[in-house]
Amino acid sequence: MSEISFRPLTPITGAEVEGVDLTVDPQPAVVAALREALLRYKVLVFRDQPMNDAQQVALTNAFGGATAAHPIVNGLRDAPAVLRTALSEDRPKLAEAEGLGHPLKGTAPRRLRTEWHIDSTFVANPTAITILRGVEIPPTGGDTLFANLEALYTGLSPSLRGYLDTLQAIHSRHNASPEPRFDGKPAGPFVALHPLVSVHPETGVRSLYVSSVFLQAIRGLKPRESTALLDFLLDELAGRDEIHARVRWEQDTLVMWDNRSVAHAGPVDGLLFKDERIVHRTTVVGEPPCGPNGFVSRALMGGPFEALA
Numbered sequence: 001m002s003e004i005s006f007r008p009l010t011p012i013t014g015a016e017v018e019g020v021d022l023t024v025d026p027q028p029a030v031v032a033a034l035r036e037a038l039l040r041y042k043v044l045v046f047r048d049q050p051m052n053d054a055q056q057v058a059l060t061n062a063f064g065g066a067t068a069a070h071p072i073v074n075g076l077r078d079a080p081a082v083l084r085t086a087l088s089e090d091r092p093k094l095a096e097a098e099g100l101g102h103p104l105k106g107t108a109p110r111r112l113r114t115e116w117h118i119d120s121t122f123v124a125n126p127t128a129i130t131i132l133r134g135v136e137i138p139p140t141g142g143d144t145l146f147a148n149l150e151a152l153y154t155g156l157s158p159s160l161r162g163y164l165d166t167l168q169a170i171h172s173r174h175n176a177s178p179e180p181r182f183d184g185k186p187a188g189p190f191v192a193l194h195p196l197v198s199v200h201p202e203t204g205v206r207s208l209y210v211s212s213v214f215l216q217a218i219r220g221l222k223p224r225e226s227t228a229l230l231d232f233l234l235d236e237l238a239g240r241d242e243i244h245a246r247v248r249w250e251q252d253t254l255v256m257w258d259n260r261s262v263a264h265a266g267p268v269d270g271l272l273f274k275d276e277r278i279v280h281r282t283t284v285v286g287e288p289p290c291g292p293n294g295f296v297s298r299a300l301m302g303g304p305f306e307a308l309a
């Protein structure tokens with residue numbers, strides 16, 4: 001086994017990994033080393049990893065069970081674990097989100113950004129790890145941003161942290177007319193209740209478990225209280241530059257992140273360039289998050305997001 005080395009992207013978040021070939025079946029020792037690195041760096045960036053969908057799924061299975069591509073959106077016909085995202089298809093949605101008519105503008109006028117999220121928090125057991133592969137990458141633009149949710153939490157005052165530790169939040173997603181799923185399962189609606197602060201199942205470190213996209217409200221607060229507190233927390237998420245890392249994609253770049261301890265946003269500049277950008281995503285099945293007071297996430301609507309058989 002060649003020597004694996006890690007070049008940190010920032011002091012606290014992300015690392016470029018050298019000395020690993022993910023296109024061959026990863027050895028258990030390599031997987032163990034990368035799992036440990038993922039807990040430390042939270043985002044791992046691998047360059048020059050040309051692979052097909054089957055290889056990406058095999059890699060995903062080596063880190064736990066690969067889920068279906070998405071709880072709502074179908075994967076590829078011949079690779080149901082793979083979610084293909086093409087910027088050319090998503091640009092109309094980005095343009096709409098920029099416009100004044102977007103419904104989020106009415107409820108969250110003061111927030112800095114609306115794209116930050118943790119993958120699939122609308123289910124009770126969001127994915128543990130996300131793996132994203134650059135299939136067609138533009139010469140510039142389309143970077144992905146990451147935010148360290150542990151640092152987001154520790155940057156708050158002890159008294160506010162103590163209060164947040166006791167709270168839960170409602171996360172949901174409902175697509176009005178989703179395509180029927182290949183696996184025949186209901187495509188939503190999904191509603192889940194999560195602790196606002198989650199305890200990492202492997203390290204015990206606390207994260208502020210917030211998402212601009214799926215998190216609707218804090219349970220037990222009046223609507224104005226919930227909106228004001230979320231506006232503050234989401235501005236901290238988006239505005240604290242020192243907790244962010246930015247990944248620049250290249251063809252055959254593969255990025256793996258710990259979906260339990262980072263949020264991400266991207267591409268943030270999709271309307272500023274015209275080129276295509278295609279990425280293929282796979283995800284490792286996760287456990288329901290647990291809060292500092294022992295509260296375990298549960299579904300209010302919709303089933304769990306399970307590993308493919």
Ligand SMILES: [Fe+2]
Pocket residue numbers: 117118119264
């Ligand atoms: Fe995502």
